Amino acid sequence: MSNSLKIRTGLVLGCIVLALVSLGPTLFGDDLPDWWGEAFDPIHLGLDLQGGMHLVLGVEVDKAVESRLDTIVDQTEILLREKDVIFKRVDRSSGERIVITVYDDEAAEQVDAMMAEDFPSLEAMTLTAEGGYIQKNYRLSDSEIEAVREYAVRQALETLRNRVDQFGVSEPTLQRQANNRILIQLPGIKDPQRAIALLGKTARLEFKMVMEDVNPQDAVAGNLPPGGQLLYERRVDPRSGAVSENPLVVEDKTSLTCDLLSDAQVRIDNRFNDAYVAIDFNSVGAKRFDQITAANVGRRMAIVLDDTVYSAPVIRERISGGSAQISGSFTEQEATDLAIILRAGSLPAPVVILENRTVGPSLGQDSINQGILSVLIGGLLVVVAMLIYYKLSGLVANFVLVLNLVFIMAMLSIFGATLTLPGIAGIVLTVGMAVDANVLIFERIREETRLGRTARAALEAGFEKAKLTIIDANITTLIAALVLFQFGTGPVKGFAVTLSVGIISSLFTAIIVSRLIFDLYLSRSKADRLSI
Secondary structure, eight states: OOHHHHHHHHHHHHHHHHHHHHTHHHHHGGGSOHHHHHHSOOOEEOHHHHOEEEEEEEEOHHHHHHHHHHHHHHHHHHHHHHTTOOEEEEEEETTTEEEEEESSHHHHHHHHHHHHHHOTTEEEOOOEEETTEEEEEEEEOHHHHHHHHHHHHHHHHHHHHHHHHHHTOSSOEEEEETTTEEEEEEETOSOHHHHHHHHHOOOOEEEEEBOTTSOHHHHHTTOOOTTEEEEEEEEEOTTTOOEEEEEEEEESSOSEEGGGEEEEEEEEOTTTOOEEEEEEEOHHHHHHHHHHHHHTTTSBEEEEETTEEEEOOBOOSOOOSSEEEEEEEEOHHHHHHHHHHHHHOOOSSOEEEEEEEEEOHHHHHHHHHHHHHHHHHHHHHHHHHHHHHHHHHHHHHHHHHHHHHHHHHHHHHHTTOEEOHHHHHHHHHHHHHHHHHHHHHHHHHHHHHHTTOOHHHHHHHHHHHHHHHHHHHHHHHHHHHHHHHHHOOTHHHHHHHHHHHHHHHHHHIIIIIHHHHHHHHHHHOOOSSOOO
């Protein structure tokens, strides 16, 4: 045996061994040693094969614009005080507007200069007068509104991806769609309701000071003081588990938000064995929290999540460490989910569930069975046809075909790709393409044999003449498959994955493995003609 033949034999055997080893976790699951499962993942199945959730969420981008205006209102109040501008109030109004009420023309000019310098994205509107006061109106520019909406969708997509990653779903799909929509597919999800709660929660955490001098019952009756907001405090009876809500009036102005958080972790209270969420602020948040607690010792601070008060502790002393805790008689899972949401960040705008479909695992199993059946029937017909038409050479083609399927599944495992129902269709197509390469080679060998060439000469000429044609045909198909993978979504991408790895595998098996089998046969046989 020549050195070239030995090297090619070692290469092919090494690939076969690697393929079989990588398929071990898929075929035998937990029966293998731990190191084996850590080295190779089982083949991941898509939503259509193993069941799971299909969600389409709509991002309420107009809420993001309102939130942006609220932020500008807060910043404007701070700047006016820093620059000693006398003003009555700053309000957000309809039509993406901010209204600054001042007492005289001099203050109005100061406001104009400040807004032009610090908020160039705001457009000055006509000046109005009401009740002896001067009202300066500013509106967000159309380009700024569009930028805020675009950012809201992009940030929502990233936030949802972070939540899904921490939720522990294997091979999720998150894609942006038209009309401010986001597609989410969660294969193999075991608790759909928990997933919906985790993804749909805006999770805007705010710290607001409680208005102690206001009777909450008056606010419930409709007598809400200016600058106040009526919220409800969530309380859980530790013995019965019953949840009650008590009215609470807090300042409308937000003292601190979760944008300044750096971490959130679940902790267990050693005294009462209750779960709570410990939060840490970043450097800016820690400084701001220090200032707020120092200025409000003796007052209650409400910890508000999505307009629900979870606790309202009294500030006993200045808190300088930049840490706080959220308690509310949580179960450990509720605390874990809240920590996940806070770590992933709040959504820049609320999302609504527009479409919710759950694919059951039994339906997925039916799809798998039908897909396997289609591959077996197609493969069996090809095997029979090759044996009848090409005799013993057809047996070589059939062996290479089986090996090609093994290599495809192995590459899906090694690269961590996901097998979907369209992916099975790609495998069926690859079976036909793999046989097509052998047909080209065998027909070339037949032509050379008819010309009176020896078996060795006909074999070499047949492979050499067919090789370029096979490579050209497969490379062009591979380019098309890669384009589908890059720009396609959902089923198209699943089809492109198996088609791409199938083309690579069929090139290797047709040109390298088939040639090796014939060379090994001729090196040990004195045959003058091939059974073809």
